[in-house]
Amino acid sequence: MLKKFKQAALQSLKTSGVSTLVHNSRWRRQRLLILAYHGVSLSDEHLWNGSQFISPNTLRSRLELIKQSNCTVLPLGEAVERLYINDLPDRAVAITFDDGTSDFGRRAWPLLQEFELPATLYLTTFYSEYQRPVFDLMCSYLLWKGRDAVLDLKQLTGQDLRTELTDNDVREHALSQIHAFARERKLSAEEKDQLAASLAAHLGVDYDALIAERVMYNLTAGEVAQLAHEGADIQLHTHRHRTPKDRALFLREIEDNRHSIEGMTGRPTSHFCYPTGRYDPMFLPWLTEAAVVSATTCEAGFASRSSHRLLLPRFLDSESLSSIEFESWLTGVSMALPRRRVGESASAGSMA
Numbered sequence: 001m002l003k004k005f006k007q008a009a010l011q012s013l014k015t016s017g018v019s020t021l022v023h024n025s026r027w028r029r030q031r032l033l034i035l036a037y038h039g040v041s042l043s044d045e046h047l048w049n050g051s052q053f054i055s056p057n058t059l060r061s062r063l064e065l066i067k068q069s070n071c072t073v074l075p076l077g078e079a080v081e082r083l084y085i086n087d088l089p090d091r092a093v094a095i096t097f098d099d100g101t102s103d104f105g106r107r108a109w110p111l112l113q114e115f116e117l118p119a120t121l122y123l124t125t126f127y128s129e130y131q132r133p134v135f136d137l138m139c140s141y142l143l144w145k146g147r148d149a150v151l152d153l154k155q156l157t158g159q160d161l162r163t164e165l166t167d168n169d170v171r172e173h174a175l176s177q178i179h180a181f182a183r184e185r186k187l188s189a190e191e192k193d194q195l196a197a198s199l200a201a202h203l204g205v206d207y208d209a210l211i212a213e214r215v216m217y218n219l220t221a222g223e224v225a226q227l228a229h230e231g232a233d234i235q236l237h238t239h240r241h242r243t244p245k246d247r248a249l250f251l252r253e254i255e256d257n258r259h260s261i262e263g264m265t266g267r268p269t270s271h272f273c274y275p276t277g278r279y280d281p282m283f284l285p286w287l288t289e290a291a292v293v294s295a296t297t298c299e300a301g302f303a304s305r306s307s308h309r310l311l312l313p314r315f316l317d318s319e320s321l322s323s324i325e326f327e328s329w330l331t332g333v334s335m336a337l338p339r340r341r342v343g344e345s346a347s348a349g350s351m352a
């Protein structure tokens with residue numbers, strides 16, 4: 001109901017010309033919209049999780065809207081620099097992708113190149129080095145792919161859970177049980193991979209076909225190198241997709257991530273994105289210590305000069321967002337309407 005009301009309100013603001021006024025306003029000129037994406041579907045991933053994956057068609061329509069709206073898309077580093085010296089161009093936008101699943105190279109990057117738009121990829125590197133599916137993502141996807149089957153965890157993990165999987169909440173619960181099992185048993189990456197394969201077999205999902213398509217894989221080091229060579233900006237997202245609340249461990253995550261990325265691209269890294277959008281004030285001095293010059297969250301909003309440069313808000317686009325809502329973010333009209341807080345989904349949690 002709220003969504004319908006919101007869309008009608010946005011439509012009337014557009015028709016009355018208010019959207020254009022805001023779009024061209026001084027308020028908008030002093031603000032940077034940082035867009036956030038994760039994956040772009042190889043097949044049906046956006047139907048499984050529309051905030052984690054969008055379809056190629058949706059991404060194409062977004063890029064068309066950005067072009068039509070006369071927004072200026074800047075490379076992230078330049079955008080942040082110009083934000084703080086009050087030198088943003090009109091309707092400034094930066095485009096970011098998180099994680100680095102293999103579809104970035106096959107789906108997102110060709111579209112970005114077609115539209116000649118710069119983008120930053122915040123790459124988590126563990127699964128770029130270990131070329132098997134990202135365990136958390138794959139388990140969540142398998143539970144959805146096998147949603148017509150009956151899951152009996154007794155046969156897989158020994159846990160006492162037998163359930164149908166048609167309901168999303170039930171699937172989330174089953175996923176949390178599988179995570180708990182992997183955590184408590186301290187399963188290695190290889191053991192987790194075995195467990196994902198067993199889960200697929202148990203649910204009757206063709207795992208070999210997913211492996212062959214590299215579904216839920218991260219980009220290889222060679223692919224990252226090629227993307228960087230073609231102009232993609234590859235930046236920090238931690239090595240294991242986590243932010244320990246311990247200085248040494250936190251710094252190690254950045255260091256391992258940086259070492260891995262710079263080894264692939266030969267380029268320096270100084271921009272960071274909080275995995276799963278989770279941040280804590282204790283991280284800020286550690287990021288400064290690690291020579292990180294900007295960090296982005298998943299808090300929905302526009303970055304302005306008063307934003308902390310290590311807590312820059314972003315707008316997380318999703319498959320379910322209508323074109324008029326997306327446009328309202330480009331113009332800035334969105335800030336006049338009630339919003340839900342948007343964050344990464346639970347299934348986008350720890351990736352290692």
Ligand SMILES: [Zn+2]
Pocket residue numbers: 098099124237241274275276348
């Ligand atoms: Zn992430």
